[in-house]
Amino acid sequence: MLHAKGDLLSIDVSDRTTTTTDVDDVLESFIGGRGVATRLAHERVPFDVDPLGPDNRLLFTTGPMQASTMSFTGRMNATAVSPLTNGLCSSNAGGFLSRNFADTGYSAVEFVGAADELLTVHVTDEGVEFVPTPDLAGATVSETLGTLEREFDVSADQTAVVGPAGENEVRFASIMTSKERAFGRGGLGAVLGAKNVKAVTFDGDSAPDVEIPATQAEVHREAATDDHIMKRQGTVSVMDLANEVEGLPSYYFSERQFEGVEGINGAAVEAKKYKKGTCSACAFACKLPTRDEERGIETEGPEFEVAMAFGSNAGVDDIVDVMKSNKLCDELGLDAISAGNTIAAYLAAEDEFGNRDLIWELVEQIARREGVGDTLAEGIDRIADDLGVDNWSVKGMDFAAHEGRVLNGQGLSYAVSNRGADHMYATFYSVEYPLVDEDEALLPDGTLGKAGRIAHQEDKMALCDSGVVCKFSRDYMTPDRFETLFGAEFETLLDVGARTVALERHFNNQRGFDRSDDRLPYDLPDFEAALDEYYGERGWTDRGTVPEAAVEY
Incomplete structure (x- = not known):
């Protein structure tokens, strides 16, 4: 069975030491990515660990297909105990990091401990360097990337960074890579932030030799030539269908259709798309670089879930407003789905649906834990009663856009x-x-x-x-x-x-889930x-x- 190759690299940021472990048996049994990370976490993370404590381990893993040139393989995995759900959680990000990660020669890299000062950690095939970067405290994602490029000559595609939200341990903070791609759901950015790690970079020339069958070329060719609507509109292409079947969450889940859907649907996004966007090696190119020249807003997206969370669920019917919310979340390092839904809960409590200026103010306050943002940073499950709204979450994670009351x-x-x-x-x-x-x-x-x-x-x-x-x-x-x-x-x-x-x-059962x-x-x-x-x-x-x-x- 095809599987990833390479050792596990363990990085203890408390004492700035590293160890390598042969994990061939795990790779042979669980292939790579999420499977390998879950197996390692089950063995190495205490069942009673504090998600924001030093004993939690954050694992980055990739798989054998990152040795290919096939479409749909520009992704990788991150796993830890989630500060949002309190259970073991894996998050997946696209972009261009996965192959730079593979170039280090490791199949998995884990972070444990907590540093006594803000660090950037450089991981290469020749070793690990710990660099204190206190000047990056509070920096946005783009500010952090600018510093890394100037001072360390690394590109955004080699990095995993946290914004202010991760540093401030917002329970739905993301880890950002390739500038606008996110390990989003579950708040793993808060796990890295709690370890006092602002950024991790990956580089090398030691990608393992994994032989991929020629079928990869067939998949790649079809992905390149197929006229698929996602190439034009991404996942938001499903919004009109969801609205038609009364399955589009609106006004903090109180309604299932949105009268302003034409302002935030796939056609609205496509009208703002100005070039193709893709992930490493992928010819499908379903990403959405968007721009509004009149208001000077440029971002990537929004995808369907974000267009729901900051659009219909927040009572906003202007795609450019949603684009700005999306951009703010990427800059500050927030999961845009959870941020939008949590803000929608606050809008419901305050009868402020559609108040775009308040929305943007709240995004900033959440990321920096200022004012009411300190409360909202805890996520819907922990604050719904205080807000006086229904708790729209399962196991602490708020709902995605696909409506279970219909589907x-x-x-x-x-x-x-x-x-x-x-x-x-x-x-x-x-x-x-x-x-x-x-x-x-x-x-x-x-x-x-x-x-x-x-x-x-x-x-x-x-x-x-x-x-x-x-x-x-x-x-x-x-x-x-x-x-x-x-x-x-x-x-x-x-x-x-x-x-x-x-x-x-099983891991979550040991933490009390049933x-x-x-x-x-x-x-x-x-x-x-x-x-x-x-x-x-x-x-x-x-x-x-x-x-x-x-x-x-």
């Missing part, structure tokens, strides 16, 4: 996801809109009979995150291509995903019976816990 299987998948209300954990929305071929689609109504398909989707997404292969490759990465590229039967590959999901769940956490803020038909079906499909107990005998390393 009932997606709703169930939010409930059982180890990561909380995140749409990418199973991407079940694609089955129910549907965005897949008719023979793969399911009707959106109801929950019974969908547990097996949800588990299958979760396993497949975990496989993609381990490969690492972009989840938007679903029309191109067929089971037979997975088999050819990874040199194993598809069911064997899905088992890697299943074991990864089970290890995440069936009582697999909850939604709304009712779905036959929900309890559907939970039983899901646990049965997984071989877990009816309490939603993984039996010790079922934990497979």
Whole structure:
């Protein structure tokens, strides 16, 4: 079975020491990326760890496909115990970092401890350098990147940095790479910030030799030649469909259609797109560099989730306003989905929907933990009662845009996801809109009979995150291509995903998570019976816990 190669590099920023460990057995069993990081975290992170304490470990990992020249492979993984969800959480970022990371020769790099001063850490194939950079305290992402380029001759594509939000331990702070790409969901930027690490750079010329089958060329060619709407509008291309089926969260989830949708939909974004945007080696080019010359705003995006969070959910119907919110989040190092949803909760409490100036003020206050921003920085789950609004989160993570009250299987998948209300954990929305071929689609109504398909989707997404292969490759990465590229039967590959999901769940079980956490803020038909079906499909107990005998390393 194809897998990543290279040692684990452990970096203790408390005493500025490093160690390397042979992890070939883990790589052979879990491929790379999320699978390897989850397996290592399960062994190396204390079950009772404080997410913002020195014993939490932040793991960066990539996979074997980063040795290819195939489209959909410009991504990598970060894993730690999340300060937002309090569970083990993996986050995935695109851009151009993954191959610079692979050039160091390591399959995984982990950070532990907490430095006594603000550091930049340079990781190369020749060693690790710890550089105190106190002058970067409070710097934005672009200010930090400017300093790194001037003083250390490294590009944005070699870096993972935190903005003020990460330094201030905002629970939904992101780690930014390639300037505008984010390890977003779960607040892993706060984990790096709590370690007093402002930036990490990766460089080298020691990428391991991983032989990739010629099928990679077929996938790449199809990605380059296919006339796909995402090449023009990115993920926001689905917004009109979501609104049409009454599945577009609006006004802090109180409504499911938005009368101003034409101002923030795919066509609105496409009108502001001024060039192609892509990730490393990818010809699909679905990214959205956007610009409004009249107001002097230039950013990348927004994608659908952000257009919902800062658009319909906040009562904003101007795409340029959403672009500005998106840019602020990228500059300050905030997960734009959680930032937008949390601000929407505050707008609901204050009856201020549509107040764009207040929105931008709140983004700044959250990142710097100033004024009411200090409260909002805790995230919806911790502050909903204080605001007097409904708690629109699962396991501490606020909801993505795909509406579970309409797409009932997606709703169930939010409930059982180890990561909380995140749409990418199973991407079940694609089955129910549907965005897949008719023979793969399911009707959106109801929950019974969908547990097996949800588990299958979760396993497949975990496989993609381990490969690492972009989840938007679903029309191109067929089971037979997975088999050819990874040199194993598809069911064997899905088992890697299943074991990864089970290890995440088991880790979280040790932190107190069980069936009582697999909850939604709304009712779905036959929900309890559907939970039983899901646990049965997984071989877990009816309490939603993984039996010790079922934990497979």
